[in-house]
Amino acid sequence: MRQLVPAFLLVFALLSALPVTAAVTPPNVCVTCHGGLAARLGMPVKIWKTSIHAEHGVSCNACHGGDPMDAVNSMSQARGFRGVPVATEIPSICGGCHMGIAKYHAASPHGRALGRGGPTCVTCHGSHGVVRATIDQINRKNCTPCHGFESALEIKNIMMKTDGMLKAIEDRIIELKNQGILTDTLEKRLFSLRNQSHSLFHTLNIDLIRQESAHLQAELEKNNSIGSTGTGLSIGTLAVGWALILALLFYLIKKNID
């Protein structure tokens, strides 16, 4: 019996580890079945696998509903399966997670034209192959099918300055990390500021975007000086200089005594 105890402990340890593994890669019947299908029914899975949603574990059911854990009832309406969402549903589905953006979108000319040919989230961001939003998604191809590009370009130019500052701080964070400086708080703050900046676009209100971007840029300016080594180098020069002067002083005293 005593010999069985370590075996039980081992099995228990392995079983305890299972839910952790399961949390990382949950069984997903949507991906399993559709992944094996050809053409129209299989392609979304292949595209989704390259998306930022897949990277963060946001799976098919987040938009299409249903139960990815139950193969038999996965596409049952009783389990919330909605199939392909209609255009008017899309902002509220995406807004389930991206709440701030959904609010701005709803109040914007885009949101007000919803159901009357107005653009939804997938018009610019795509559906299955959603990638990390960049400023380049504001482009002629996306905008000109419905209206001119002038006002969009104006907004883009305002936002580009903020994005440039965000990128500079991002590079600085990598640099700081390489020097062993804790950057967690800074990264979280940067993430929040980027979200604020990118959400702001969805208002399509140039004056508001200009005004808020100026605030964000001011805050980014403050963060840009974090981890500056200028003071350290000045202290270093003083310290090394002090030690060398001390050595010279001792040398002169010694020479005098000798």
Added chain:
Amino acid sequence: MDFLKQLYDWIDVRFGVREVVDEKRSGHLLPPNINAWYSLGSVLLVIFCLQIVTGLLLMLYYVPDIDKAFGSVAFIMDEIPLGRLIRLFHAVGSSMMLLVILLHMFSILFMGSYKAPRELHWLSGFFLLLLAMGISLTGYLLPWNQLSFWATTVATDCVSSIPFVGSDLVELLRGGKQVGFHTLGRFYTLHVGVLPATIAALIGTHLFLIRRTGVSTPPFGLEDTTNQWQGDKFVCKDHPDGIPFFPNFVLQDLISISLYLACLMMFVFFFPNMFIPSTSYMPANPLVTPSHIKPEWYFLANYQTLKLFPSEIVGLTVQACAMTFLALLPFIDRGTEKHPLKRPVFTMTAIGCILLWIGLTIWGLYS
């Protein structure tokens, strides 16, 4: 000034300090041709003290736990006032300590100061080198970063090639099959307790031996450069025509210490990543092996030697033979000549060995 004199008298009548000072000024005379290389011992003593002080300060916040070690070091560097400076002084200081020990050994080697009756000085110094390497190796693991974790895995793995007892020794070192929680505990205990105490004791022995035999005479600027020791009775080497330890040589010590501090601070402030590469700022991950695992610079020659031989045991044996030869050098080299130019075979061999070591180190770095 009267107050200072009174204070001095107060201390003197109780502890006889005046006698000690007078002895240092006139009784403890050093060879008249003594040179700056002799001050490296004092530099090493200062380095050891600095390592102890910075180490104690780091211990205030360091947590020897595999889940917290990396974070605690990052916390020290980022949040504690002067923490980054203290950590850099400690980490860079350990490399500098080994560099100065090697310079000290080379100077003794070339000046023949290891010759009788100073065999035990050399031997104790040699063991101090090994202990310094040991304390650096054990300290290297403590930040629990990717580099230190894998370098320790590789370093401890080398021991496994020792016949019969290799795998048991590895387990003893690691406290298990893999580098983990128990390894960190063991290395921490060795680093902050066992090794510093042993080093302190051995430094005491080293200094006691030097005090008993007297300081050796450098072979430069003299006609007779042979070893004068007869070996029939104990003699404390005195230098009646020499210079006093205090203040003359103390000033030389202070010059060398100041220059050392200037070098140390230059590295700490301007080139910190020379000794702490950016990869060491990533937390240890036993599941991800970095593409290039390199030990610290002072183990690079050993690392490259191991790679040169078809089996690890041959590489280890060659290194063990070389180290044993170095340790026993005073017992093997019985010649009386001390001047490096008057014993060209020895000098050329020694220079060749040093160049080989440097070559292997560079090769190891770029291999």
